[in-house]
Amino acid sequence: MNNSHVSPGSFTGTSPVWLKEPDDVNDLMPHLWSQTAEKRDGDLYVGGLSIPELVANVNTPAFILDEDDFRSRARAFKEAFAPADVYYAGKSFLCTEVARWIDQEGLCLDVCSDGELTVALRAGFDPERIGYHGNNKTAMELRRAIIAGVGRIIVDSFDEIERIGAITAETGTPARVMIRVTAGVEAHTHEFIATAHEDQKFGFSISSGDAFGAARRILEHPGIDLRGLHSHIGSQIFDTAGFEVAARRVLALHAKIAHELGHVMPETDLGGGFGIAYTSQDDPKPPVELAAGMREIVTQECRGLGIEEPHLSIEPGRAIVGPSMCTVYTVGTVKQVALDGGHTRTYVSVDGGMSDNIRTALYDADYSATLASRTSDAAPVVARIVGKHCESGDIVVKDEFLPSDIRPGDLVAVPATGAYGRSMASNYNHALRPPVVAVKDGVARTLVRRETVEDLLTTDLG
Template sequence: MRAHEAGALHGDIGSRGPSWLRTPIDVNSLVSALWPRTVVRGADGALRVADLSVQELAREYGTPAYVLDEDDLRARARDFRDAFGDADVYYAGKAFLCRAVVRMIAEEGLLLDVCTGGELATALAAGMDPARIAFHGNNKSVAELTRALDAGVGRIVLDSFTEIDRLTALARERGVRPGVLVRVTVGVEAHTHEFIATAHEDQKFGFSLAGGAALAAALRVLDDDVLDLRGLHSHIGSQIFDTSGFEVSARRVLGLQAQIRDARGVELPELDLGGGFGIAYTTQDDPSSPHELAKRMRRIVESECAAERLAVPRLSIEPGRAIVGPAVFTLYEVGTVKDVDGLRTYVSVDGGMSDNIRTALYDASYSATLANRASAAEPLLARVVGKHCESGDIVVKDEFLPADVQPGDLVAVPGTGAYCRSMASNYNHVPRPPVVAVRAGRARLIVRRETEEDLLTLDVG
């Protein structure tokens, strides 16, 4: 068993583990699928990324810090762009968004998906062509829709009858005809955590297919003839490895496409199957490559279109996590190491649930490694925890670290590009960490570290 395989272990396992876990383990090994592509161990045993040592980064920018490998992110964006060819690849900005990342994905030929006014503002501030932006959201306000129309956003994804009426009135007032998609809830139960499965019937997103709301929504838009209905949209969840869910989703959405054709004589030219493509957080995860995904999804769409006697629509997808997730790791400093009566060893770091809530929120699994040196010490099954006043403040539930891990060591956790900074908080009044982009031996801040002064600025009482 490799060191990072322990990232998927659960339960109360003793600090040394049962006999079957005490197989020789190389705690210095790096499983390449979990890390940005430029990460290696240097001659001194410390991690290096883009030819920079983590000690250098820690000295310059402090810890905790999110370290973004720019070449890795760009390469993953190109992989999706090249694999899907003439399809539209929207980067899902909710995974992580800042002006620098907007520019990166735009330069690599991707479009952008936003879901709030704040994300739209960030995209526009970065110079993103608004025609290459899609605007999602189940409760877009009048102000948000107005801004989207005035900016000339390329696609607005309709999520409710209220929103259809709201956007129709705004578009009529302005004399514009925005391109829209109808979001369809297809009743697919994705194999993922219930909070990130988004296509089953009992949830807040989209129009129900089974209940007839999706067809009614599409027909209302066509009959009003104010909004330009370009196609249908479906998103079945997140962190998905099995493409069978996309097959069922495509079949049902294209069935609806055929119903619309039969009712109004219109074949919609676009189909968005969303994103949610999984990444490797531990060695138990086996994600598909973009080329494998593209091949399977094209085959599914072409087959279903043939069955329904439909022209093949222009496909679009929305990868977010799959692009930015593996491109980032979080660098922490160890503060204390505590053995609790032989039950477990707790390695406490200087961050935690304020910079990565996913373990507490979704029971997510992560991996970790000693980052500032190699070690010949025996492996120790430890739990990496944060500094917050919560027993659930866990970063990595179970991971093998060297038994000589000590205060002052650096620990790196891979796969933290998606949702960690986006969902970060100031719980316990902890300032949020910076995002440091590295490339070809150079580092630059793209999101600075918050300070206590920042926290007090908003406190006007």
């Protein structure tokens, strides 16, 4: 049944226990949104701009990036972790202008493909402050990175060590590297498990001895400068417990390499994965608390091992760009679907979906949402926001309270979509990937334009 008005009684009884009915369905939950986001007479404003007025010009769906919020979060990490180096994880979202913002705020940049490196160099980013990840870097990619003067390459396999060694010998250009290690720790959200989580494609196992063997192999190549060890334990992490176990194992290997191979590495990278608030159930710690916890962990472990503390670096991505961006959609259809037990589920279909946010389908991720274009006096109803793609799993927001008079033509906005939204967007069903529009002080700038049909046809040689 296709409805323009949903009855207030359509609560399904199947929504998650953490989802609480709001006192006012028009209000924002501030900790889910960028710092300048607010409601005025029902309209969502970001960066001093009315989102309904903005999307009237750029259309929907659209990613709206709050520049002040992005810069503020970048600075917060840099200041909290100083003198450690903060590498922004470009895989979360990267474009030329964002690379410039990162540069201007004094952060380093982590890339994991030749394309991301190209964007960074196009932005004028100092290659000395770029780190290069990846489990299958080709000889061509490595050659380009080494010749460009990339500050560190995160080595991920014995094959890669030999490729780098051959390139440095041939070109006479040295390469600085870190070894990606698996510490047997997997951390997600509020839990971590310190067991054998080494069945993965990334890195060298510490427990098997491969990581130590990689260090030995690297030191056999005079053109490779072994700078340190790199560990990444997971994502959407809200405390430092997992880092404690990982740091203990990584620093023990650090000490072993110094003692048995006679090579003192000056650096250690404990990765990223710091969590953000996607819904009311999430409660991430601020950078200053994360920094204090991680600094204490490293200090204690080094003291216990009797070694000098290496220079620390971390790699936040989601924690910087995630809350700084929201996605705005236009509602196309609203329907109620009968369920067992006399319940109904309210489906709100929008003009985007899994082509601009694959995380719900891929990771069963949770998101929030708000009506962005008017005030409603209607009672709240639990709704499911879905996309327009030909997949039953094309869900944007699994459960959220929206006004029961939600109707076609309304705008809904989903917060915290800056990380792995546009960067993982696709052309599924030949969808056109949305633009990224930066807002600041009442001014909007398109950083990444919307794709056109001509863009799709450019590579279609039929």
